[in-house]
Amino acid sequence: MKHHAVAELPSAGRTINALPKTSKFVLLIIFVTLIFFTVTPVLYPLLNYPIYLLQSSFTSKSSSSTYEIPQQQEKDIHASDQSENVCDIFSGEWVRNTDPPYYTNMTCSALIHDHQFCMKYGRPDTDFMKWKWKPYGCELPVFDPSQFLEIVKGKSLAFVADSLGRNQIQSLICLLSRVEYPIDVSYTPDDYFKRWKYKTYNFTIAYFWAPYLVKYKERDPSAQYTGLINLYLDEFNEKWTSQIDGFDYLIISSGHWFISRPAVFYENHQIVGCHDCQLQNVTDLTKFYAYRKALRTAFKAINNLENFKGITFLRSFSPSHFENGLWSNGGTCNRTKPFRSNETVLGGDNLETYMIQMEELRAAEKEGRKRGKKYRMLDITQAMLLRPDAHPSKYGYWASKKVMFNDCLHWCLPGPIDTWNEILLQVLKIEGTR
Numbered sequence: 001m002k003h004h005a006v007a008e009l010p011s012a013g014r015t016i017n018a019l020p021k022t023s024k025f026v027l028l029i030i031f032v033t034l035i036f037f038t039v040t041p042v043l044y045p046l047l048n049y050p051i052y053l054l055q056s057s058f059t060s061k062s063s064s065s066t067y068e069i070p071q072q073q074e075k076d077i078h079a080s081d082q083s084e085n086v087c088d089i090f091s092g093e094w095v096r097n098t099d100p101p102y103y104t105n106m107t108c109s110a111l112i113h114d115h116q117f118c119m120k121y122g123r124p125d126t127d128f129m130k131w132k133w134k135p136y137g138c139e140l141p142v143f144d145p146s147q148f149l150e151i152v153k154g155k156s157l158a159f160v161a162d163s164l165g166r167n168q169i170q171s172l173i174c175l176l177s178r179v180e181y182p183i184d185v186s187y188t189p190d191d192y193f194k195r196w197k198y199k200t201y202n203f204t205i206a207y208f209w210a211p212y213l214v215k216y217k218e219r220d221p222s223a224q225y226t227g228l229i230n231l232y233l234d235e236f237n238e239k240w241t242s243q244i245d246g247f248d249y250l251i252i253s254s255g256h257w258f259i260s261r262p263a264v265f266y267e268n269h270q271i272v273g274c275h276d277c278q279l280q281n282v283t284d285l286t287k288f289y290a291y292r293k294a295l296r297t298a299f300k301a302i303n304n305l306e307n308f309k310g311i312t313f314l315r316s317f318s319p320s321h322f323e324n325g326l327w328s329n330g331g332t333c334n335r336t337k338p339f340r341s342n343e344t345v346l347g348g349d350n351l352e353t354y355m356i357q358m359e360e361l362r363a364a365e366k367e368g369r370k371r372g373k374k375y376r377m378l379d380i381t382q383a384m385l386l387r388p389d390a391h392p393s394k395y396g397y398w399a400s401k402k403v404m405f406n407d408c409l410h411w412c413l414p415g416p417i418d419t420w421n422e423i424l425l426q427v428l429k430i431e432g433t434r
Contacts, residue, residue, distance in 0.1 A: 087138035089423055090379035094338040094386055094416075097132035101414035102143060108174035108413075115396035116167060118412035123395040128412060131338055133383050133419045143422045145179040149201045151428050155248040156204040160240045160298075162211035164318055165253045167410050169207055172421045174413065193239070206247070208240035211257040213298040219264070228277055232266045233293035236301040245307040249428075251378065252298060253315035255353045256409060258291040260326075265290050287349075292356045299364030303373055311374040311431060314361045315420070316381045319350040320409040321388035333408035335388040346385055354381050378427065380420050390415045 105117040114120065118128075133140050159165045173182065173196070182196035182205065192209030215235040220227040244250055262276040265285065273285035302312055322331030346354060358377070365375040392407040411417035 087135055089135045089138070089140055089426055091382055092133055092135035092140075093341055094131040094383075095134040097130055099132075099142075101129045102418060103174045103177065103414055105413070108177050113166070113170065115392060115407065116170065116410055116413045118392050118395040118415075121392075121395045121397060123393075123412070125336060127336060128387075128390040128416075129414055131387075131416070133416070133422070140419070140422055140426065143175050143418065143425060145176045148421075148425050148428070149176065149179055149198060149203060151425070151432060152203045152248075153201045154203070156206065156246065157249040157251070158206040158208060158240075158244050158247040159251045159253070160208045160210045160213070160244070161251065161253040161315075162209075162255075162257060164256070164410065165251065165315070166207060166209075167413075167417055168251075168253070168315070168420050169205065171413055171417050172205070172424075175418060175421055206243075208243060210237055210240050211254060212294055213237060213252070213254050214294045227262075229261060229263045230266060231263045231290055231294070233272075233290060234267045234297055236297065241301040241305070244302075244310075245305060247308070248310045250302070250308075250310050250312045251315055251424075252312060253318075254294070255291065255317050255357075256320070258287050258294070259349050259353070263287075263290060265293075267293070288352055288356060291353065292360060295356065295360040296363070299360060299368070299375075303364065303368045303371055309372070311376060312364075312368075313376045313378045313424075313427070314357055315378045316357055317350060317353045318380060318384045318411075319346070321391060322406075322408045323388075331408060332406050333388055333391045333393050337389050339386040339388065341382070341386060344385060346381065350381075350385070376427065376431075378420070378423060380423065383419055384411075384416065387411075387416045390417075 105120045109117075119126070159169055161168075176182075176198070180198050180200055182198045184194070185197045185204070186193065186195045192207075194207045196205045197203070198205075212229075212231055215232040215237050217230045217232075218227065219230055258275075262274070262278075264274040264277050264279065264282065265272050271282060273283040273289065275285060275287045275290060277284070299312075302308060321333045321335070323333060325331035361375055361377060365373075368375055388408075390412050392410055392412055394403070394406050395412075396407045396410075397403045
């Protein structure tokens with residue numbers, strides 16, 4: 001096709017077919033080069049995203065929220081690509097699994113928030129626990145708690161996260177409970193800043209509540225979690241940045257709070273805009289403006305820490321599955337089985353958030369490499385996109401409480417969020433072979 005197209009181009013009043021072979025070859029090279037330098041700048045921001053996003057398309061009716069992504073993987077930050085037998089553990093399907101769950105709400109109840117114990121509050125089906133993540137071309141091994149604890153022996157792991165990060169910690173503690181329960185060694189009684197230690201293995205897990213990653217302040221403390229909030233997008237949140245120097249592993253996760261809550265944005269101590277704030281003379285900016293800036297500031301804080309020698313993992317975005325509305329206006333999640341990968345695509349806010357994560361992580365890794373910092377991605381986005389069946393929904397409370405919302409954001413325990421820690425174990429094993 002390329003040769004045919006070139007032959008139709010006029011040159012000095014005659015076709016290229018009339019030129020000598022050498023001239024035709026030179027013109028072909030020039031033509032291909034021009035195409036390369038024209039197309040590459042357009043596609044460059046989209047290079048190196050995971051293969052499963054190929055299901056989205058530039059030709060979609062909603063072209064602003066879906067993309068076609070080339071198949072090349074980003075090896076620097078997708079740690080699963082580093083093994084000798086390359087297997088992308090982040091892309092696959094959910095398959096039936098007859099094995100019993102790793103734990104139940106009876107065998108693991110300590111430290112777990114009731115809102116994620118779906119069976120306790122009367123969920124009538126158990127089918128959501130009967131699926132296993134199957135990467136394309138390989139198997140994801142079952143979680144081995146003894147192996148995990150041996151790998152992290154003498155080390156420490158910190159989560160800088162929102163409530164979904166806490167959801168993952170709860171899963172991890174339950175997974176490890178078959179070997180040992182940790183003791184609480186927190187410096188404060190505040191449940192938003194916790195530390196647990198596995199004494200036999202001298203392994204510490206810490207949780208730092210940071211839904212916005214950066215410094216923030218409630219404008220109206222009486223409207224906590226719902227009212228307008230000030231986000232200081234260029235200021236470090238020292239509640240966690242001052243605490244992580246000695247940690248071996250750091251897992252960053254955030255995103256949903258930027259999407260769901262109105263906020264005023266500050267930079268250099270000045271208001272630069274807001275999202276859904278309804279304030280006069282304040283520019284309404286996209287919510288993604290704040291998320292990109294916050295991620296950039298968080299990574300800058302890490303790169304500026306001279307004494308932090310650990311590996312930073314960014315846990316990718318975990319899509320919610322509200323249908324017929326959102327959390328606050330009657331949204332539901334009543335599906336009872338996973339999607340197949342050809343039944344849904346990542347789009348809208350979910351895709352935008354995910355792409356920002358990838359772009360900012362790549363930029364942070366490039367800068368951090370100069371300073372001896374290491375960054376990796378824990379990419380759980382496709383796996384969780386396919387699990388609309390495994391949220392607490394209305395089974396996070398007793399029916400008698402008559403709670404007026406469904407939780408289609410967090411995940412039932414046990415459930416597919418346990419896969420996050422199965423993936424974490426494999427990534428840590430890979431890191432140990434470097």
